[in-house]
Every structure is written in structure tokens, then in C-alpha cells.
Amino acid sequence: MISQQLLVKQKEKVIRVKLKLSWLFVAFTLLCSANDVFAQRKKADYFLKPQTGIWFGPVTPVFSTADDVDTALWGGGFVRFNILSLPLKIGFDSSYEHFKSEGVKELTVIPVYGNILWRLPFDMPLAFQLKAGAGSAKVTIEPEGLQQWDPLGMLGFELSFPAGKWINIGLRIDYLFIYEGYIQGASKNGHIINTGLTLYLNIGM
Amino acid sequence: MKKFFYYIVLFVAIVTVYGCTGKNALFDELSGSRLTVIIKGTFESTSDSTSVNGWNTTVPGTKIDDSVNDFVTDSSESFPTTFMVDIAEIRLAKPDGSSDDKVGNYRQVFTSQIDDSDPFFNGTGIKLKCDDIKPGKQYGMVKLYIRKLIFDNATQWYIDGSNNIVQDNAPEVIFHEEEVNGFDFNQLMVNTYYDYLKENYQDINRVFPLEIPIDGGLIVDEDEEVTLEIRLVIKNFIKLYEYDFTNDDGYGAAYHYWAPSDWLRDVQPDDVFIGGNLLGVARAYRKNAVATVSGNTGSNSGYVIAIPRYDMYGNEQNIGDYFLDDDDPLNWLRPTVYPPATPSVKVGTVEGYLDYYLRYEQYKIEYNDFVDAVNDGSYETNWNSYDGYKWSLRLPPLVAHTGTGNNYTLTNVPYGEYKFYFVADTNVPYGTLPQEINDVGYWTEYSLNPVYVSSDTNISF
16 A cells, blocks of 8 residues: 555656656757847847957967067957948957067057958857958067057957847957068068957947 | 948058058067177186186196195196086176166076187187167176086095095086086185175175176167177186085085185185185177277286276276285285184094094184174274275276287277286286286386277287
8 A cells, every 4th residue: 555655656756857857848948049049139230230349368479579579468449340231340450569578678569450350151149250451550669669650461360259238258369460571671570469358349239 | 331431441541551651670679689798707808818828737736725724635636627607697787786687588508618729718708698788778787697607527525434535426516407527616606705704694695696897887879789798707717625514424524626716805714605706897899999909018928908098987097996905904814803613523533522622612712702803893894894895806898918929919999098007927826816006016007008099009018
């Protein structure tokens, strides 16, 4: 008698667990699909709106520039606008980068440039963007204390994802090429790779 | 939006074109240096310093310091053949040592053969890696952060139970991450004897950095190439010392090691520290504004010394600003009041203990005298006076030694007014420098001093 009652109770328990699992599955499926719908919509939305933002991260001298100065932590800011409805944006970017060395050498670079960004056509919540740009950089060196503006070219890559209606969060890798080859007697150019965490603010949502 | 697009493109174009106005190759400037630093181990500044004879062969007596007392066994000592240098970094500072810049923040290691064929000893010099310096800044001191200075051919001795002096294994030291035979005398250069008498001696370090004055100072303008020559007096200045200790077996033992002469600050038996005897001078010159001065010194061989007529502050100077007076009993000789050395048991025998107790009685008497000297103030006064006088030594920036036919050549003499002096070799025995100001006939002044050097010049005594 007692064992029959136990058997019934066990069966009821199994049924309750199954029911819970079924509801969990339904809830999970709904959540996933809802999230997907939501992300799809946001992705489409924010990319077509103007954006402004800031970034922060390691700025690394590379190639010949790496012989003289060391990596530092700096950042910058940008604004971007869409060109019609194409997957292209046009941006304006600037930053402050101050490099020190173990000795007396110091390098300060303030790049000011425009760039064009192309979103790669992947149907995902993450946005992948390639970018290329040109402008100038104010270069200052120590201990000589010399400074001047040099032309600059850049290539870069970004990925970002939405974190709410107003904000996107992303990662960026930029290569900055500071050109001095046109100056008489110059044999070196500047090479910097910027990597950083980026915070985008979607304007006009 | 289209209009806006054009504005941005226009802005970028303007910014890019504006960037093309630079005239300086900044990245080349950043990696290059206007400053060349060379280091030499000679008292001479000339680019050929090979005329001093017999400096690297053993001559018993003159090359063994009088502080070597407990383990005298000249038979087994041989002159070093290798000099090893390990420099942590180089800084340049203002004349008072403040505001230093890390111009050579690189560990630099080199080994020199103790021979006239080696650039460190023959006047060529060894180039040290360095960055640039600040244009327009008045530098007046090189700070050389020395990690190790090693001569090979050090020996180890101990007194065994039968009171015999026995030679032990040659001392070994780590140099550039490898074990080498030799002794790092730099560790004993950390304090002068007087520093060691002070309570705060552990806060004093004379080799990290070694402060070397730049005679005449150093200022660069933009686009100027400057050479900084650092000279450490090593050549013709090496002596054998003794470092006493008790070895692991409890026997009295000693290292015999080679280090720069104690000509300036006497090292006495049982002293540990030999600091203040690593003498250096630095000078700067521009390669495109130097001349060669040459001539003959008559019947005597010796050193030709040139000093600038004016110092970096515009004050006229003469040989008295460089030379000291070794007849000055108050300042030159080491004061005789200092704490006596604590005796120790040298040998664990009855004789050894008796010797120890005898020394201990003597120590008590000496210590009482020392207390009296401290109380009447003579201890402090004498030592301060002695120490200050020794630090006032300045080595001349331009020195040449005569060669064949008593001819000499002073190279890389910056344009300017100089006073020339001559000191004969007979006045400068091994392990000393030409420095005696008051002895009549010790030095000879060039009759037409001062001389303005603006091109290659002949000056004969």
C-alpha cells in the first residue's frame, strides 16, 4: 500500500518536472526569437542614424616607430553620418596619443582625419565595418621639442553590437600611417596601431 | 545630406593638404641622436694614447698597494689581462647634478683587453648607445650608473691551522650572466673611507651613479652634432689590494684584487672600502669645430695639459683650479683619527688567540684616543676638511702624452682659448696623476699662454 502511494507520488513528480522543462523550452525559444527580432530591428536602425562616440585603449607604435617609443593607453572621439541609404558612413575622427620611452624620447601624435566606413553585409546582430581615411596628424617629438603637421592615411576595422536603444559597444583596430617620405632627408615614416573599446551613441533615435 | 557629404570631403582634403607643410623629418629625428658618447679608460684625451710604456706588465712594488699586508706573496700575483664593465644607464644632469635626463637608459656591457691594442685603452674609445639630449639645456655632469667593474687575475688566500699561507681557488664573479674569474671592485667603490665612518653610509653610493663633471659644460643647439668623451682613469693606474675576511672553514682569508690606484684617497691595511678613487672627467666637442695641437716638449717626455682659459661661467682659470697640493698635511694626508678596526681571530690556535687578545688591548687604547678626538671636535673637522679637499679635484679636459722624439698631439681640441702646461714623466710615477701645484719645477707653463686655437696649431715647450 505504502509502496503504491510512493509510486504515484514519483510519477506525479516526473510529470511536474517534464512540464517545467517544456515551459522552459517554450520560454527560451520565445526569448531567443524575440531577441533576434529585436536585434535585427536595432541593427538596421542604428546603422542608418548619425553616431558619435569615444574610444579608449592601447596605442602601439609599430615597425620602425616601435624602436623609439613604447605602447601607451590613450583614446579619442568621432562623429559619423550616413551617406543616403547605402551601407556606408562617413566619419570624422580625432585622438590624442602620447608615447614615452625608457629614455628621454617622447612622441605625441594628434591625428585629425576623415574616413569612410563600409558595413560588411553579414546578417548578424554584430556589425562589422571596414574603414579607410586620410587627414593630418600633429606630431611633436621630445627632447628636441619640434612639432609639425604631417599627412596621414589610415585603415581600420570595427565590430560593434547594440547595448540598448542609444548605445552601441564595439572594438576597433586602426592602423595609422604618418607620411614624411616627401620631406627631404627623411627615411622614416610613423606607424601606429590603435586598438580600443568603443562606445557609440546613436543620435536621433 | 549630399551637401553635408561634400563639406566633410572638403574638410578632409583641406586637413590633408595642410598636413603636407612639414619641413622636418621628425621620425628620423626621433630615432637619431645628435649626441655621440664615447668612453675611454685613459687619463689622456688624445685619439692615440699608446705612448705610456710598461703600464700593463707586473712590476712588484709599484703596482701592489701598501695596504696589502697580511698575505704578501708577490710570486703568484699577475697583472690583469681583462677589464669588464657593466653599465646600467647613463644620465646627463645640470652641473649641480639636478634635473637629470636619461640619455642612455640601456644596459651596456663590454670587455677590454688590458693592452694598447684595445680601443678602451689606446685612445679610440668605445661608443656607448645613447638617445638625444635637450637643445639649449646646460648640462654639466654625466651620471654613470655602474653595475660592475671587474679585473681578472684576482687571487684568494687563507692561513691554515699551521699558520701557513695557502692559495685557494681564484675568486669568481658573475659578469653578463656568466661566471668569470675576477673580482668586482665596483662593490667596494660604493663608499669612500670617510663615507663609511658616517652613520648614514648605507645611503651613500659613489658608483650608482658615478658623478663625472663635464669640464666646460655641454649645450647643444638644434642641428648640431656633439661628441661627449667620458674618461675613467684606469690605464697606468691599476694597483693590487687586499680584502680580508674569514672563510667558510673559519680561517683568516683574503682576496687580492686589482682596482684603480689609491693615489687620491689612501687605502690602508684592513680597509674595506676604496671609494672615491674611480676618477673621471668628461668633455664635449663638435666634430666640425675642433683643431689639432701638436708640438715638442724638448728633452723630457711627459704630459701636455691644456685647460680652457675660461670656465663655463666665464671666470678665468689657471692650473691651480685643477691641480691639488700633495704637500698640504692637513688636507692631503688621511686624518689619523678614526675608529680603530675591530680585531678578529685570524687563526684558531693558541698563538692566534693570544695575538687576538693582544690586538684587543691595543684596540681599547686606540678607541679611547678616538673618543677624545670626537669630543674635542677634531675628528669631524679634520675629516670634513680632508674629504672636501679631495672632492675638489678636477681632471684637465685635454691631456696628451709625448711619444717618439718627445712629440705630442692633442686631437679634437674645440676652438677657443687655452693655457698649456707640461709635466715631465719623472714627476708622475706609476699610479699617480700630474697634480702637484706648489712644487717648483713640477710643471712648466707654455711661455705664450693663453693661446687662441682656431686651426691646427704648433705649441712647443
